[in-house]
Amino acid sequence: MRFNRLDLNQLVALDALLREKSVSKAAERIYLSQSAMSNSLTRLREYFQDELLVPTGRKMVITSLGERLAPEVKSILISIQKVTQIRETFDISEVDAEVSIIVSDYVSSVFMPAVVRAVALEAPNVRIRMSILNGSYLDRLDRGEVDFVIAPENFTHPAHPTEFLFQDRFCCVAWDQNAAIKAGVKFEDYQKLGHVVTQIEEGRTALFEDWFLAKYGKVRRIEVICLYFSLLPSLVVGTNRIATVHHELAKLYQSTFPIAIHELPVEMPIFREYIQYHKSFGSDQVSLWFRDLLHRVAAQMNSGVKQ
Template sequence: MRFNKLDLNLLVALDALLTECSITRAAERVHLSQSAMSNALGRLRDYFEDELLVQVGRRLEPTPRAEMLREAVRDVLVRIDTSIAAQPQFDCTSSDREFRLCISDYSMEVLLPRVLEIAARQRSTVRFRLQPQVAYPARALERGEADLLVIPKAYVSPDHPTDLLFNDEFVCTVWRESSHARRGLSFDDYAAAGHVVMQPVDTDKPAFESWFVQRFGLSRRIELTTYSFAALPFLVVGTERVATVHSMLARAVEPALPIKLLPLPLPMPPFEQAMQWHKHRSLDPGLLWLRDVMKQAAQELPAGGAGASASI
């Protein structure tokens, strides 16, 4: 099929090339031979009168024209996929669909076991692929690399619809034999303590609790940084350090660790966890099922954790 003399099949090749920045990997992505992908790149260069990808060292880099085309091409392909290729009905008991979720290890520990349990109760045959959260998670939606983001409400994109899943609080986690555990933790103690914090990979954007503490005007002495929320309670054991941890996560591991949970000595608003999907996939029957399962799982969280689901 052609549009304005462009073979529309080339858009699939262009999307793969701009995603992978490699002829070999792009060919593998769309199940073409390397020579066929090289031929497609040549035809795209002729049509757009631009190199599109140029060799820089060992890597192909997109030209400014290619960067301009990247999101437009992905948007067109997502629209085609959701409007034409998507199945009009969805039956979780017979589907072999794989849902790709960008999700933190915190939500994997707290929420996902309930999601899988509900899916199992419904005799679902779907598959799940869990992917780490990245610096710009909305891009994973827009590039078709993720079906659903599970993400703090504070970090959702304004360009796509969102549902609030649940609320959580923060607590201080300390070693059971520490001085903090014996005498409590005042604001001054918290400010003076060494801290263990989680810093998301590939971004300078802090995790929610660090972001709020910075806005509060408190500069903590960070002695240890990790990429994992779930590791925080483990990393204070045997030390005088403090970790500010999601309440549901901290309470889940408390019985297995020599730790004590203390109230956070500063006023922090509830943490709101949301889910977000591509605006063109709002009526996708499979995603409607998954979103409903996610909301059911959120409602089954411990009292004080689940929040009323609400569209944002």
């Protein structure tokens, strides 16, 4: 279909090219052959009378016109996606759809199993695609590539709606035969013992480190850094090390590993997780249903959190 002499199918190709800055990667993104994508780039260059992408060494760089086009094209495609999801009647049990969501491994362990079970009961034809929270999640949300993100408030995107979902508290876990812990974890124990922590980004550990340093002016003795929150309980087993863990996660793994759960010897604020979705999809029927389901599942979790 053409509009103002432009084949509208080329907008999808243009979006991919401007995102990837590579013909081959753009082709992979939208499942075209590299030759077909090269042909699309040629046609787009002719239409806009601009190179759009120019080779510089081994890379391709977007032209100034391409930079101006990128957000407009993204906005158009998001609007088209929104229109295609409108239905006169809505019965979630009959809907065939996929919901994509970005979560941390903590959320995937303690929260998502109950969500998956609820979806199976209410919407057997709805598929869930989960991906891990990493450095690109905010860009993916902003580009409309993912339906939802669950993250702590200070990890949310300021341009998109945010709703409180559930809360948890932190505790300390240790091997249940840790001889260094006599009667609970005291502050001096917390200072003296080695810690196992999670690194959420390259060179940056979880926000607890910043909070602890600001509150007490001291640095914990970090001896092991791992990739995932869900590894923390297992990595203290057989050692005198301890880990600061979300309480729901600790309870989950207490039946699997020989660990003891202790109260923290420091007062730490309640940990809260939030759901985010793209501002253009707030009224989408599947989005409304899924958010309601998340809140219903979260309400059960919130009711068991010690304040």
